[in-house]
Amino acid sequence: MSMDDDRELLAPLRDLEPPGASTVSVAQAIRDGRRRKAAFAAAAAVMVALVAVGLGLSQRQQLPTAAGRFDVATAGLLCSPRSQGGRS
Amino acid sequence: MIDYTEYVSARLPALRRVAYLLCGDEHRADDVVQVAITRLYTSWRRARDADDLDAYARAVVVRTFLNEQRRSWARIRLVGRADDLPPAPAAAGPDLETREQLRIALTRVPPRQRAVLVLRFLLDLPVAEVARMLRCSEGTVKSQTSLGLAAVRRQLGAAQ
Numbered sequence: 613m614s615m616d617d618d619r620e621l622l623a624p625l626r627d628l629e630p631p632g633a634s635t636v637s638v639a640q641a642i643r644d645g646r647r648r649k650a651a652f653a654a655a656a657a658v659m660v661a662l663v664a665v666g667l668g669l670s671q672r673q674q675l676p677t678a679a680g681r682f683d684v685a686t687a688g689l690l691c692s693p694r695s696q697g698g699r700s
Numbered sequence: 701m702i703d704y705t706e707y708v709s710a711r712l713p714a715l716r717r718v719a720y721l722l723c724g725d726e727h728r729a730d731d732v733v734q735v736a737i738t739r740l741y742t743s744w745r746r747a748r749d750a751d752d753l754d755a756y757a758r759a760v761v762v763r764t765f766l767n768e769q770r771r772s773w774a775r776i777r778l779v780g781r782a783d784d785l786p787p788a789p790a791a792a793g794p795d796l797e798t799r800e801q802l803r804i805a806l807t808r809v810p811p812r813q814r815a816v817l818v819l820r821f822l823l824d825l826p827v828a829e830v831a832r833m834l835r836c837s838e839g840t841v842k843s844q845t846s847l848g849l850a851a852v853r854r855q856l857g858a859a860q
Contacts, residue, residue, distance in 0.1 A: 624799040645741030
């Protein structure tokens with residue numbers, strides 16, 4: 613079968629038009645489109661908020677903590693003039 | 701700058717015809733066009749900047765048709781096969797009868813093959829553009845064309 617035969621096969625449908633009047637509404641499409649855009653924007657905002665909260669929580673959990681107990685005696689060494697590079 | 705309402709109102713008959721050729725049923729065609737022009741509205745900025753706005757709009761209709769086909773199996777079962785529907789107004793003459801048989805045969809071809817046949821042979825689009833529109837390779841378009849034509853011939857043979 614050649615390309616022309618194939619084209620010929622479907623040729624009777626070339627001038628086929630929808631029989632009835634259109635029920636498509638451009639105004640409805642605009643209303644639905646606006647609603648869809650608003651829903652998308654809201655979903656994006658919720659997503660951003662969730663990511664921000666998630667990042668905030670993970671940052672809080674990663675705050676540095678002391679390795680051992682705080683000891684007053686050893687803490688005094690840290691504050692001595694020698695440790696600060698001053699004269700004894 | 702082209703206005704959405706102005707453009708869609710002017711191109712509605714052409715878009716509706718594409719959908720009708722794909723669906724074979726005017727009510728489903730109207731549903732497809734309604735969804736397609738809603739999608740066109742949401743992506744109007746991108747569509748307006750496209751090289752060929754008509755091709756863009758047509759692609760939206762074709763993809764909407766294919767998506768609806770994938771999703772609406774329940775509705776198809778409720779409505780029934782296209783040939784179970786009440787017959788179209790009486791075909792006056794052998795040409796119209798042939799056309800009606802062909803229309804029904806086309807509705808029985810799998811959706812993707814039907815889309816390829818409509819785009820290539822009824823809208824005269826080149827293989828490369830059909831491939832771009834359906835997001836597949838040119839080889840796939842050619843094989844789908846061959847399978848689709850065989851299916852139409854089979855359906856016509858069974859009908860006669």
